[in-house]
Amino acid sequence: MGKCCCGNTCQDSRLTEILEEYKGKEGVLIPVLQRAQEIKGYLPEKTIRAIADFFNKPYSEVYGVATFYAQFRLQPSGENTIRVCAGTACHVRGGKAILDKVCSELNIAPGGTSADGKFSLEPVACLGACGLAPVMMINDTTYGRLTPEKIPEILAKY
Amino acid sequence: MAIKSPEDLKKIKDEALEEATARINDGTQIMVGMGTCGIAAGAREVMAAIMEEVGKRNLKIAISWTGCIGMCEQEVLVDVIRPGEKRITYGKVTPQVVPRIITEHVINGNIVEDYVVGKLD
Amino acid sequence: MQIYRGHVLVCAGTGCVASGSRNVQAEMEKQLEAFNLDKEIKLVETGCHGFCEMGPIVIVYPEGIFYCRVQPEDVKEIVEEHLLKGRPVKRLLFKNQITEEMVPHYKDIDFYKKQNRIVLGNCGFINPENIKEYIARDGYEALAKALTQMTPEQVIEEIKAAGLRGRGGGGFPTGLKWEFARKAPGDKKYVICNADEGDPCAFMDRSILEGDPHALIEGMAIAAYAIGSDEGYIYVRAEYPLAIKRLKIAIAQAHELGLLGEDIFGSGFNFKLNIKEGAGAFVCGEETALIASIEGRRGEPRVRPPFPANKGLWGKPSNVNNVETFANVPRIIARGSQWFADMGTEKSKGTKVFALTGKVKNTGLAEVTMGITLREIIYDIGGGIIDDKKYKAVQIGGPSGGCIPEELLDLPIDYDSLISAGAMMGSGGLVVMDEDTCMVELARFFLNFTQMESCGKCTPCREGTKIMLDILERITKGEGKEGDIELLQSLAETIKSTSLCGLGQTAPNPVLSTLRYFRDEYEAHIKDKRCPAGACTALASYRILEDKCIGCTSCARVCPAKAISGEVKKPHKIDPAKCIKCGACIETCKFNAIVKQ
Numbered sequence: 058m059g060k061c062c063c064g065n066t067c068q069d070s071r072l073t074e075i076l077e078e079y080k081g082k083e084g085v086l087i088p089v090l091q092r093a094q095e096i097k098g099y100l101p102e103k104t105i106r107a108i109a110d111f112f113n114k115p116y117s118e119v120y121g122v123a124t125f126y127a128q129f130r131l132q133p134s135g136e137n138t139i140r141v142c143a144g145t146a147c148h149v150r151g152g153k154a155i156l157d158k159v160c161s162e163l164n165i166a167p168g169g170t171s172a173d174g175k176f177s178l179e180p181v182a183c184l185g186a187c188g189l190a191p192v193m194m195i196n197d198t199t200y201g202r203l204t205p206e207k208i209p210e211i212l213a214k215y
Numbered sequence: 216m217a218i219k220s221p222e223d224l225k226k227i228k229d230e231a232l233e234e235a236t237a238r239i240n241d242g243t244q245i246m247v248g249m250g251t252c253g254i255a256a257g258a259r260e261v262m263a264a265i266m267e268e269v270g271k272r273n274l275k276i277a278i279s280w281t282g283c284i285g286m287c288e289q290e291v292l293v294d295v296i297r298p299g300e301k302r303i304t305y306g307k308v309t310p311q312v313v314p315r316i317i318t319e320h321v322i323n324g325n326i327v328e329d330y331v332v333g334k335l336d
Numbered sequence: 337m338q339i340y341r342g343h344v345l346v347c348a349g350t351g352c353v354a355s356g357s358r359n360v361q362a363e364m365e366k367q368l369e370a371f372n373l374d375k376e377i378k379l380v381e382t383g384c385h386g387f388c389e390m391g392p393i394v395i396v397y398p399e400g401i402f403y404c405r406v407q408p409e410d411v412k413e414i415v416e417e418h419l420l421k422g423r424p425v426k427r428l429l430f431k432n433q434i435t436e437e438m439v440p441h442y443k444d445i446d447f448y449k450k451q452n453r454i455v456l457g458n459c460g461f462i463n464p465e466n467i468k469e470y471i472a473r474d475g476y477e478a479l480a481k482a483l484t485q486m487t488p489e490q491v492i493e494e495i496k497a498a499g500l501r502g503r504g505g506g507g508f509p510t511g512l513k514w515e516f517a518r519k520a521p522g523d524k525k526y527v528i529c530n531a532d533e534g535d536p537c538a539f540m541d542r543s544i545l546e547g548d549p550h551a552l553i554e555g556m557a558i559a560a561y562a563i564g565s566d567e568g569y570i571y572v573r574a575e576y577p578l579a580i581k582r583l584k585i586a587i588a589q590a591h592e593l594g595l596l597g598e599d600i601f602g603s604g605f606n607f608k609l610n611i612k613e614g615a616g617a618f619v620c621g622e623e624t625a626l627i628a629s630i631e632g633r634r635g636e637p638r639v640r641p642p643f644p645a646n647k648g649l650w651g652k653p654s655n656v657n658n659v660e661t662f663a664n665v666p667r668i669i670a671r672g673s674q675w676f677a678d679m680g681t682e683k684s685k686g687t688k689v690f691a692l693t694g695k696v697k698n699t700g701l702a703e704v705t706m707g708i709t710l711r712e713i714i715y716d717i718g719g720g721i722i723d724d725k726k727y728k729a730v731q732i733g734g735p736s737g738g739c740i741p742e743e744l745l746d747l748p749i750d751y752d753s754l755i756s757a758g759a760m761m762g763s764g765g766l767v768v769m770d771e772d773t774c775m776v777e778l779a780r781f782f783l784n785f786t787q788m789e790s791c792g793k794c795t796p797c798r799e800g801t802k803i804m805l806d807i808l809e810r811i812t813k814g815e816g817k818e819g820d821i822e823l824l825q826s827l828a829e830t831i832k833s834t835s836l837c838g839l840g841q842t843a844p845n846p847v848l849s850t851l852r853y854f855r856d857e858y859e860a861h862i863k864d865k866r867c868p869a870g871a872c873t874a875l876a877s878y879r880i881l882e883d884k885c886i887g888c889t890s891c892a893r894v895c896p897a898k899a900i901s902g903e904v905k906k907p908h909k910i911d912p913a914k915c916i917k918c919g920a921c922i923e924t925c926k927f928n929a930i931v932k933q
Binding site: 083084085086087088090091121122125126127128129143144145146148149150181182183184185186187188189190192197198199200201202 | 350351353354355387388389391533534535536537538539542574575576577612613614615616617618629630631632633634635636650691693694695699700731734735765767768769773778781782785789791
């Protein structure tokens with residue numbers, strides 16, 4: 058474990074390790090951002106700056122990549138990530154009612170985080186489980202054949 | 216083992232095919248009656264003997280099982296079905312008879328008449 | 337060698353895992369042991385069968401008995417009754433929706449009967465995490481044949497003669513694409529697989545990646561040999577964690593057997609494969625954007641030419657095909673171009689995998705010969721519309737495609753017939769819609785999607801789709817005005833002809849095709865402020881039927897806007913001025929006394 062600028066071994070040293078791993082390689086910005094996001098669940102400005110400095114790229118370029126892709130978050134997210142599928146099959150089978158129910162249960166809007174920090178709600182175009190529409194995913198678990206009535210029970214598990 | 220030629224690939228394929236005979240086979244089927252009476256008469260031992268014999272001889276055939284066929288006094292019942300041929304039912308099969316059925320009938324196509332209890336199209 | 341008398345296949349595709357197949361598999365392992373059958377019966381974890389609706393799916397061989405919606409508590413019965421005593425468990429068999437008969441065999445289920453499963457032939461049949469099962473099914477024989485018996489030019493000729501066209505969108509001839517990359521000068525070339533399946537509701541590539549990853553690897557290796565490349569990239573969506581895991585295992589196993597790496601089959605041909613995880617951008621399905629993303633940049637498309645065949649990844653000649661295209665390659669090389677060219681229509685050969693979803697009874701993946709009609713897919717394979725409602729349209733080709741109305745259901749489908757009907761093959765998503773779907777709302781839904789996914793590089797797409805979306809939103813809210821349809825049409829034509837990439841050029845398609853076939857719905861929204869399908873909330877009105885209302889007051893209690901009033905045991909009334917049209921009253925009413933108009 059290396060030491061970071063603050064003199065302590067802290068999360069920043071993990072970033073240093075990741076950066077060292079990709080040193081001198083080409084086309085690695087996206088994997089680096091993906092790995093860096095795993096540290097805190099989002100990409101703080103400081104992290105983006107450190108990555109830009111390390112690869113000798115302008116901050117704007119790294120920021121540009123981080124904001125281009127839906128996967129990257131610049132704000133802290135909740136403990137659990139909910140992805141309600143907004144694909145076509147889910148849409149025609151009542152996906153909107155599922156989204157509305159999740160929103161009203163947690164009192165959040167798509168893209169937001171619940172007040173207790175427990176859930177974040179992210180939009181997703183399709184989870185590829187269309188046969189079970191409507192579906193949603195909480196962290197890595199997919200829930201299919203949903204109805205609004207099932208939502209509170211599922212959320213209570215977390 | 217690293218594959219260095221199409222022949223090497225063939226070797227691995229042959230090995231893999233043996234493990235997959237239940238799904239990929241040449242159409243020959245051996246079926247054992249595994250109803251309560253069959254099991255009581257020793258169907259499990261017969262099944263084990265068949266599996267051993269088929270494994271030893273490297274045959275690409277499907278071994279399956281069925282429920283009670285209704286001729287309880289003839290148990291253990293074993294059916295052999297070769298593609299395009301009659302379905303032959305053998306009765307009172309014991310593990311000792313299995314090698315004969317496999318070599319004579321399954322491999323060479325000669326029905327073991329002593330044990331036949333039925334022939335079906 | 338261990339011989340098993342039976343194999344139990346448990347589906348571990350994304351769909352079945354979501355409906356609980358992991359627990360079924362664990363219980364199966366436990367029960368096989370408990371009944372002392374673990375030495376006789378082999379438990380095999382497979383990829384997707386494409387019939388996710390019926391998941392978790394369990395198939396027992398050698399009979400090929402198909403069990404659906406299996407729960408952990410059913411496992412003991414399957415083991416005891418079927419595996420031990422040989423009596424299939426009837427209540428878990430697939431039930432024919434029309435005849436109500438139980439269908440025990442996989443092959444006899446209508447959903448599979450009309451299919452021609454070539455690309456999906458191994459999916460759900462082999463264990464994708466065991467390379468030997470792929471080899472048992474003739475795997476890597478095509479690569480051996482190409483490397484030891486064919487020149488790269490012969491491989492390209494074979495693919496050209498087969499008439500294989502790109503399965504990911506435009507349908508460009510694959511052999512021709514390879515030839516461009518082969519002829520492009522350069523000592524370093526790349527083969528790239530587009531596995532960034534971004535079209536909502538297309539999941540055939542996911543199914544191949546999860547169920548038969550070696551077919552993709554073999555196809556890519558053959559392509560690399562043909563164009564003269566020694567390195568490949570698979571660009572796969574991060575939303576497909578299981579596919580990524582299986583690909584990694586498959587690549588490692590192929591390396592171990594020397595089917596990837598150096599001097600493959602002693603031919604001197606080297607090939608190395610890398611996986612790149614996408615980060616969530618629909619536009620990365622466009623090949624130049626995909627290349628930019630692999631290079632670690634914003635996934636923005638660029639002007640073509642130069643085409644990737646000449647200047648692709650890191651400026652080197654590159655060939656990009658999608659998963660399904662590559663998966664067809666080993667089959668063509670192994671069985672010959674003639675076999676492939678004999679299937680399909682004059683200009684579209686082979687099969688296509690469609691993802692059948694929406695308001696249809698059997699949802700899932702259907703691989704059919706080109707030239708089949710939509711009616712056969714929707715009614716014979718799909719089993720018809722849920723609740724036997726009236727078919728309205730099918731959206732084909734996702735957000736870049738268009739809808740096909742009832743009068744065209746007997747159209748034989750191939751690349752060209754779909755284009756002339758105003759849709760496109762795209763990646764093969766088929767979303768079926770019934771009378772309850774509003775086509776204007778559907779167009780709005782797709783525009784909302786493409787608008788969000790527009791990368792912002794070129795103006796027609798960035799600004800144009802936004803303006804179109806605004807108009808569509810107004811119309812669905814009942815604020816449409818005279819001239820909106822004409823404005824939509826002219827915007828659509830401009831965006832189509834002036835956008836930089838495929839995303840922009842096809843973004844207006846859903847609007848144009850719904851206008852072509854369902855113009856009356858647009859007019860009803862604009863002129864009569866009415867939604868014929870009753871789907872647009874803002875245009876709906878709720879009314880209590882006096883003769884049915886018994887005055888139980890439950891609607892009044894549940895109404896969040898306090899729009900319902902009335903005395904106990906007397907018919908209630910809804911105040912339209914206060915009503916926010918949330919529909920809570922309809923849901924709560926036990927007497928069907930409230931109607932939405």
